[in-house]
Amino acid sequence: MVTKSKLKMALAADKGVDFKKLALKKKEKVAKKSKSKKGGDQPKANGKKVEDGWEDVEEESDAGEEAKEAAELIEDESGSDEEEEGVDKPMEIDFAGIDESDSDSSAGENDQENDSEDEEDEEDIPMSDLEDLDDEEREDIIPHQRLTINNTVALTAALKRIALPVSKMSFSEHQSITTSTPVSIPDVSDDLNRELAFYAQSLSAAQEARKLLKAEGIPFTRPTDYFAEMVKADEHMAKIKAKLIDEAAGKKASAEARKQRDLKKFGKQVQVAKLQERDKERKQTLDKIKVLKRKRQGADTEATNEADMFDVALEDETSKPSRKDRQGPNKRAKKDEKFGHGGKKRFKKSGDAMSSGDLSGFSSKKMKGGAKQRPGKARRAGKR
Amino acid sequence: MAAVYKSLSKTNGHKEEGPANGVKKNKQRVLILSSRGITYRHRHLLNDLASLLPHSRKDAKLDTKSKLYQLNELAELYNCNNVFFFEARKGKDLYLWISKAPNGPTVKMHMQNCTSFHSHTSQKQPLTQNPVHTMEELHFTGNCLKGSRPILSFDASFDKEPHLRVLKELFLHIFGVPKGARKAKPFIDHVMGFTLADGKIWIRNYQINETEPSKSTAVSSDAEPKPKPSKSSNSKETEISLVEIGPRFVLTPIVIQEGSFGGPILYENKEFVSPNQVRSEIRQKKAGRYNARAEQGIERLAKKGDLGLRTSGGRKAPVNELDTAMLFA
Incomplete structure (x- = not known):
């Protein structure tokens, strides 16, 4: 223990390692090692034995180290002491961590003990303690079913065991690219942005990989005349195409229909507006005609002041007769006047109170011989 | 005579291959199988993945759900050093086991798909009810060579924590097609993205679509006030765009075991809530x-x-x- 470097000591002190306890454990460990070596002469052939070994480890919970060594033993039987020491050394520091996490895995149910030990465990409160909370409060809780198990040391060891020497291999061997900065997705349920982030990540990877592969002289682009079986068969692709076309056609049709609907709605408005305008125009022209008529009849009576004169001049100018105007409404009006327009035609020629009372065609002079007598026949004949 | 020659030349070849490389070769073989009781969607997904992984060996459904250690023997039988196992529960939940066959570690994950890409189906549903997307689905328009080696794109957050590093390594072994794989094709035309978000691993598969740099883009870049100098230097380079091939899925890591389908638990995800x-x-x-x-x-x-x-x-x-x-x- 005294031989440890200052840094290590400091670290150990920080973690609160009890050296006496450690020494005790070491002794235990040595004893175990000898035992397991005796027992596990051929651990590979004897699967049952190995399993027993695992169970032992779990039960004893305080000797997390042991698991590592057993694994080491299984892996390579040669298992020289040096290697084992090599594995041991970096772990010594983390004894505390190992112990706790292992006791987690073994203890499982009895949570209360672990709570005070680890920083992370302090966050965990067993559900049984929260039973008496209100419903409203309980809604805010994120329920964690289990307490944390995160055996960092064992995980790194496992990783080391299986890891490919990526840094030593050429890129074409592994073809994996890790982004320089972690991809951050603020809201996972936001589909569009999430997928965009994924896309961007893969795109940058593809670009980088192409560069690297070209540098290594590995063919990247598939030549156009290289035909081979694809992941999706041709008929599947045809289906996709058909679906795309269908979708596009549907979209187009619906857009067309919408346009038509709008036009219809709008068209009605246009028609109404046009009719109204036409009506207005007709009224205006009729008015104009009336005014003109009046002016012609009593030109001197009214058109004395300047404004009226000016008005007349202007009106003359504006109502410069186009051929259509001259013939159009005026003629019609005349005809209507003469022949009648609209209204009931029946009994129009029959006499009524008015016509019988109308004595304009009656003259007493004519009745009283005011009119010259018609000369006699001979006279009339003699005149010729 | 010929046989003798063959055997001789073979051994010679082997001997040469060993020291020539120096470092350990990336040799992976994956045993792909599922438990009983998977739905058709799960089966399709499994088939899709098997078609994407030329270094895989597909086997019949495993009868048992409790004695998973049998998988180790199966893997040994087929010379596989990776196991990729779908475990279906209750005909709806799918769990994915990934393992390095003889000695572990093993990862158990819950496989699901949270939201679909189409906006018209984006009504929010509880996570458990969403199905897995397979390649059969018609909105993935990409395609790639069967057996071409993918580029694996990892999010940098995989390097942050030890359990994630283990996961990354396993993905690298299983989804990365080793160089000399028997059925692998020579060109590279798809990229697989592994992203960590919300404590889950999102996996996407894109086709790499190379197009000639079109004139319209050139014009637009000219029109822009700052034309990129790098663009002119490799003007011969084609532009890359991606088209999704599928399948897509989301994995929630649940547990990591030290052995292969056995051994002590190294990591347990406390945030995982079972469906x-x-x-x-x-x-x-x-x-x-x-x-x-x-x-x-x-x-x-x-x-x-x-x-x-x-x-x-x-x-x-x-x-x-x-x-x-x-x-x-």
């Missing part, structure tokens, strides 16, 4: 509605009884001297 629990909570909530209503009814009765408003039971209202019934009795 069973989610479902049961939904059910309980529904049941709770009735209970609450029934309770309310009882309370109301009790209240009425206390006020003396009930004919039978409860407290009797005190007899009033001035009541008509008393006065005119």
